[in-house]
Every structure is written in C-alpha cells, then in structure tokens.
Amino acid sequence: MLRGLSIQPRSFPLHSPFRISRGVKTAADVVTVELAQGDCIGRGESVPYARYGESVAAVIAEVESLRDDLCAGMGRDELQARLGPGAARNALDAALWDLESRLMRVSVSSRLAQAPHRPLVTALTVVIDTPQAMEKAAAGIADAGLIKIKVDADDPVARIEAVRRGAPAARLIVDPNESWTIDLLRETQDALVRLKVDLLEQPLPSDADDALRGFTSRIPICADEACHTSSDLSALVGRYQAINIKLDKTGGLTEAWRLLRAAKAQGFEIMVGCMVCSSLGIAPALEIAREAEFIDLDGPLWLASDYPDGVTLQGGMLMPPSPGFWGG
CATH class of the missing domain: 3.20.20.120 (Enolase-like C-terminal domain)
Incomplete structure (x- = not known):
C-alpha cells in the first residue's frame, strides 16, 4: 500500500533556444511523480507534448485521477489498461518501476536481464x-x-x-x-x-x-x-x-x-x-x-x-x- 503520491510541475530553463520545424523551446516543462511506500520513494518524469494534445495541467489531472487506485496498490499492468500511451502514463510507469526496484532491492537492469549501464554514444x-x-x-x-x-x-x-x-x-x-x-x-x-x-x-x-x-x-x-x-x-x-x-x-x-x-x-x-x-x-x-x-x-x-x-x-x-x- 502506498503511503503517498506527489505530482509536481517543474520547468527547467534551457541554456540555448531549441528550434525545430514546429517551434522554439526555451524551457523543458515536465511533470514529476513520486510514489512512496515504506521508506522507499519511486520517481518518474514525463514531458507533456502539445503535438499530441497534451499539457502540463492535463497530465497532472490524469495522474491525480488515479490517486486512490495507486494508493490501494495498483501496479504497472493495471496502469497499462487504465491509461493510454502518453506522458501521464510514462511518469507513473517510471515511478512504479523505480519503486518496485527499491522495494525488491533489485535493479531495473537486472529485472530486464540487462548488463550494468555503460557509456553510450548519443546524438x-x-x-x-x-x-x-x-x-x-x-x-x-x-x-x-x-x-x-x-x-x-x-x-x-x-x-x-x-x-x-x-x-x-x-x-x-x-x-x-x-x-x-x-x-x-x-x-x-x-x-x-x-x-x-x-x-x-x-x-x-x-x-x-x-x-x-x-x-x-x-x-x-x-x-x-x-x-x-x-x-x-x-x-x-x-x-x-x-x-x-x-x-x-x-x-x-x-x-x-x-x-x-x-x-x-x-x-x-x-x-x-x-x-x-x-x-x-x-x-x-x-x-x-x-x-x-x-x-x-x-x-x-x-x-x-x-x-x-x-x-x-x-x-x-x-x-x-x-x-x-x-x-x-
């Protein structure tokens, strides 16, 4: 049983404007979710994207609508059925993965049978x-x-x-x-x-x-x-x-x-x-x-x-x- 759910908007200013074909971004506006159980806290973050009809306020409302179910023990499988793909489900899914791993004391990488993280070439x-x-x-x-x-x-x-x-x-x-x-x-x-x-x-x-x-x-x-x-x-x-x-x-x-x-x-x-x-x-x-x-x-x-x-x-x-x- 969860003892707490925190949902917070956060804005991270960029060091330079990020220009693409559909507009310019000067800050990363995200939604951060924290799920607490016992002494463990699982965290997740998502980026509401206007291209897909999302906003920070709407994502927060979607997550909030599941507060009672989450506190009653709803897990990732049920989450897939309750919310469609998008930023709201992403934030919650990430927080649940994180919380589960902390409670189990087994890393997400190990649960997916993956090797430990290493440096990667990113674009x-x-x-x-x-x-x-x-x-x-x-x-x-x-x-x-x-x-x-x-x-x-x-x-x-x-x-x-x-x-x-x-x-x-x-x-x-x-x-x-x-x-x-x-x-x-x-x-x-x-x-x-x-x-x-x-x-x-x-x-x-x-x-x-x-x-x-x-x-x-x-x-x-x-x-x-x-x-x-x-x-x-x-x-x-x-x-x-x-x-x-x-x-x-x-x-x-x-x-x-x-x-x-x-x-x-x-x-x-x-x-x-x-x-x-x-x-x-x-x-x-x-x-x-x-x-x-x-x-x-x-x-x-x-x-x-x-x-x-x-x-x-x-x-x-x-x-x-x-x-x-x-x-x-």
Missing part, C-alpha cells in the same frame, strides 16, 4: 538556424560520433551541407519533424547520399506518410511521430525501415520494452529518443538504448541546470547517472 543536436550558425554549432561538436540535424522545408540541403562542413567525420541523422513533402523527399535523395546521412527521421507528416508506400529511399527512414506503441508497427511496414522509441510516446518503459521486442522481431532498426527533459526522464530510456542502433538522448544536455547526479557528457560519451539515481 548531439544542431537546431534550425542559418547555415552559417549551424556550421559553427557543428564545428563545436565535431568530435561527436553522431549528430542530429533539425531542418524544415526551407532549403534543408544547405543546412545539412553546413553541418557536414563543420563536422566532416560525424555520422548524421536528419530530422525534418514532419515538415517535408514527398516531392521534397525525392529531390533531396542525391544530396542525402552525397552528404553521407545515416538516417532520415519522420520527413512527412504522420497522416500523410502513405506516400512512402512504394517509395524506395536511398537513406533509411525512421518513424517518430508515426510510431507510438507496438500496435502501430503493422502499419509502418513498407513505409519505414526504423522506428524511434520515446517513452513519452509509448507511455513508459513497460510498453517501450514490448515495442522494442516486437520491432526487432519485424526487422526494424531501433532508435531511442527523448523530448527535452531532465536526467530523470532519460534514466528509464537507457534500458532501451543498449539495444538501439541510434541513440538520441541529449535532452538533459540542453538544460541550464540538471540533477547533479544525472547523466553527463564526457569525451563525446553519455555517462549514466550515479548509482541509485533511478531504478535501483
């Missing part, structure tokens, strides 16, 4: 700006093993070329965030190959991606907004070659793990991503990241101030949080 993001500014930003992280380039439909090739000049050796992901058309996708194929782009993430709007059926891309295309849970996979076959698993889309690690296993079985490459969030939002995603071909978990690196025992970037590698930060 570092270059946001939309002038080509000159993007080249300068890329030069500043040229030693990164993987760079993600945010673009829109306004001369994306010039921006990708600028980043490639700044970082000649890095692997590249290009992310238009649903801003392209199928014609623009066709027009950019030669440039994407010439600039050695490894992955193209969600170029078309998710409700217009039927145009991808029958289109043979020279660069693997990754579903982001088009893929939330394992139930989406069948519709992605023949359109995408990879999927981006984000816990705020799946509604937590429980469904993310199910999606990972199902996607691998169907031959999709795996990318694990995040919203701009703190290390508390990243920690559960690290359980998926071990099995991903592409890792994009630099959200906390955009914060002016993160949890002091959270993830850090050292020598181009994402270092895991301190022991005991989340998940036992």
